[in-house]
Amino acid sequence: MTNPPASRPGHQPVLKSISTRYLTRFVPIIVVVFAVLIAIYGTITYRESKADLAAKLDTLLARQSLLLGEAVANRRDDRIGLLVAQTIADRDVATIAVLDKNGNVLNKYGSIPDRADALVGRMAINHMSADSYERVGTLIVSMSDGPAIASLVNSLVYISLLGLALIGSAAVAAHLVLRATVSQPLDMMLNAIHIQRDSGARIPIDWESQDQIGQVVAAYNALQSRQTKTEADLTRLRDKAERAHQSKSDFVARVIDEIRTPLNSIVGFSEIVSTRRFGPDTIQRYISYAGNINQAARHLLFLIENVLELTRLEGGEVEPVFVPTPVVSILRRAEANAASLPRNRDVRLRVTGGKSDRPLNVDEGLMVSLLGKLLENALRHTPEGGKVELSYEVRPSGTACFTVTDPGPGMPEEEAQRLLIPFAASREFEDRGFHGSGLGLPICKILAELHGGAIEITNLAAGGFAVSVLLPPSRTIEIEAKPSDASARGDEKPRTDHHAAGAPVQHLNGAG
Amino acid sequence: MKCNKSKALQPIDLRPLALAALIAALFWCAQAFGATPSRNLSENGLALRGYDPVAYFVVGRAERGDAAFAATYEGATYHFASAARREAFLLEPRLYVPSYGGFCAYGVAVGQKFDGDPEVFLLVEGKLYLQLDRATQALWKADLDKNIAIADRTWPVIAKIPAAVLND
Numbered sequence: 001m002t003n004p005p006a007s008r009p010g011h012q013p014v015l016k017s018i019s020t021r022y023l024t025r026f027v028p029i030i031v032v033v034f035a036v037l038i039a040i041y042g043t044i045t046y047r048e049s050k051a052d053l054a055a056k057l058d059t060l061l062a063r064q065s066l067l068l069g070e071a072v073a074n075r076r077d078d079r080i081g082l083l084v085a086q087t088i089a090d091r092d093v094a095t096i097a098v099l100d101k102n103g104n105v106l107n108k109y110g111s112i113p114d115r116a117d118a119l120v121g122r123m124a125i126n127h128m129s130a131d132s133y134e135r136v137g138t139l140i141v142s143m144s145d146g147p148a149i150a151s152l153v154n155s156l157v158y159i160s161l162l163g164l165a166l167i168g169s170a171a172v173a174a175h176l177v178l179r180a181t182v183s184q185p186l187d188m189m190l191n192a193i194h195i196q197r198d199s200g201a202r203i204p205i206d207w208e209s210q211d212q213i214g215q216v217v218a219a220y221n222a223l224q225s226r227q228t229k230t231e232a233d234l235t236r237l238r239d240k241a242e243r244a245h246q247s248k249s250d251f252v253a254r255v256i257d258e259i260r261t262p263l264n265s266i267v268g269f270s271e272i273v274s275t276r277r278f279g280p281d282t283i284q285r286y287i288s289y290a291g292n293i294n295q296a297a298r299h300l301l302f303l304i305e306n307v308l309e310l311t312r313l314e315g316g317e318v319e320p321v322f323v324p325t326p327v328v329s330i331l332r333r334a335e336a337n338a339a340s341l342p343r344n345r346d347v348r349l350r351v352t353g354g355k356s357d358r359p360l361n362v363d364e365g366l367m368v369s370l371l372g373k374l375l376e377n378a379l380r381h382t383p384e385g386g387k388v389e390l391s392y393e394v395r396p397s398g399t400a401c402f403t404v405t406d407p408g409p410g411m412p413e414e415e416a417q418r419l420l421i422p423f424a425a426s427r428e429f430e431d432r433g434f435h436g437s438g439l440g441l442p443i444c445k446i447l448a449e450l451h452g453g454a455i456e457i458t459n460l461a462a463g464g465f466a467v468s469v470l471l472p473p474s475r476t477i478e479i480e481a482k483p484s485d486a487s488a489r490g491d492e493k494p495r496t497d498h499h500a501a502g503a504p505v506q507h508l509n510g511a512g
Numbered sequence: 513m514k515c516n517k518s519k520a521l522q523p524i525d526l527r528p529l530a531l532a533a534l535i536a537a538l539f540w541c542a543q544a545f546g547a548t549p550s551r552n553l554s555e556n557g558l559a560l561r562g563y564d565p566v567a568y569f570v571v572g573r574a575e576r577g578d579a580a581f582a583a584t585y586e587g588a589t590y591h592f593a594s595a596a597r598r599e600a601f602l603l604e605p606r607l608y609v610p611s612y613g614g615f616c617a618y619g620v621a622v623g624q625k626f627d628g629d630p631e632v633f634l635l636v637e638g639k640l641y642l643q644l645d646r647a648t649q650a651l652w653k654a655d656l657d658k659n660i661a662i663a664d665r666t667w668p669v670i671a672k673i674p675a676a677v678l679n680d
Binding site: 058059061062063065066067069122123124126127128132133135 | 616618619621622623624626627644645647648651659662665666678679680
């Protein structure tokens, strides 16, 4: 509510108060309007007083000429003098002269004025004789507009002072009223907004009025209370959801843990039995059953580990650490891991590309496990003597692309897309979906998405099946950039990377 | 008289256009209605400055007329205080119109045309005489019969002569 005294032009102070801004516009306008009105009034009054003077001169001339008639005719100088004195008593009369019919001055007060002036009048002095009238002389009177103008100026000054006093009091009143009705609630509101911005506390504004300001304040209060309620609801819901998710994750992890321990003993003991580790045994059928148990238990273990991994990935428990990594290193590690994977006889793995490519800003461990899952699947389904290929290329769009190709049987495109959804693939193709777990590709999809990328599945024209991991161009690192810088940038802006990933993901969806 | 007034207004003519147009209209009216010098009319052809001529005879005092009850007689417009007075006037206008065209009676006696003040009047033998002001009226009353007789003789002589010519 700081209200600097009326602003001086040229200073240009910052006017923060509404009433000051209002008055700095209002007062000059009113003063100008008032000045114009005063000028108009003054002009009209001046004209009127001039016209009044002219009319008065006419009457005066007529009367005095009539009164002077007999005196001039009879040359009664004392009477002429008396009438002249009577006339000049009027302060508006400047000069008077009485002439006889020959133009000789009989009596006068002041000099005889020119005829040209508007406020000078001449009148014949007639006298009636016995049967007619005759002209006996001339009366010349001039008026002065000095007193009239002086009184006009006086009244204008009084009116101006009154008007200025009125404007001043109106300005003060307007300022007070504005402060009471507008500035005060606005300041309270502004204060509340500042407090909310600084500390987040929502303070209701205590202002009661029915005008627009009051309505705005009421609306603001309503908005704030609704906002407070919404925020409380949101917090409650989020807490609830988090609790629910946490308990679900905990439950799953716990169950899996509980299952895994007995499963491990099943696997271990059945393996001991089937491999006849403690010496040869006789009944071949038991041995083969134990082998079956071992195989099933292994599958179950694999399935459970996949579920656990998927749960961890979906729960956001895995935080990727992006580090610039040479492509070759990723390919080598994936190849090395693939060496221990089960495969049919004479199935060969060929790794191509990546030698001269730019390093990628990725989490190496996650990428290797991603490629490992793809390779495992490919190797498992490649018939004897087949060839699995892992290749790396950078597409013209800048998208980095790891592709695993195998010559195994393909599947319809829409079914391939369903492989990306946990347990969504139909049973017919389930075997294709990673050891029957139905979880391998969904895990790969999540891993790719963690890098802002996507998975692309294509049936090759020559027969066979290609799964590509697409990484957005932002994952490739500029050669001239120092690795440390690049890693810092990568860590700082994982979000932008995810945004950039939008294009390949959509591309994938479009292809599907 | 009219001419003198308009002369006084002319020198500083800075009035807005509307006012100028109004004055032009007034002049036109004066030309149209009462350019005759034998009647003392306002610029818009109004006689007795808008006073009711019948009132002098009916109630014996000067009363303002109402523009709503107006009548024109011999180029001069008269205003009346009521419709009944207007009717009475229109029955026999010659009875009510002021003597000497509404000019000052004493002035006419000395051969001059001065504005007759409707407030300063005298009824003599059923005729309405106006005077310039009360001073003149006192002078005129001092020798009433002689002044009326002389004025009656003078009036036909000066009736057609414009006031400005007579007065100068």
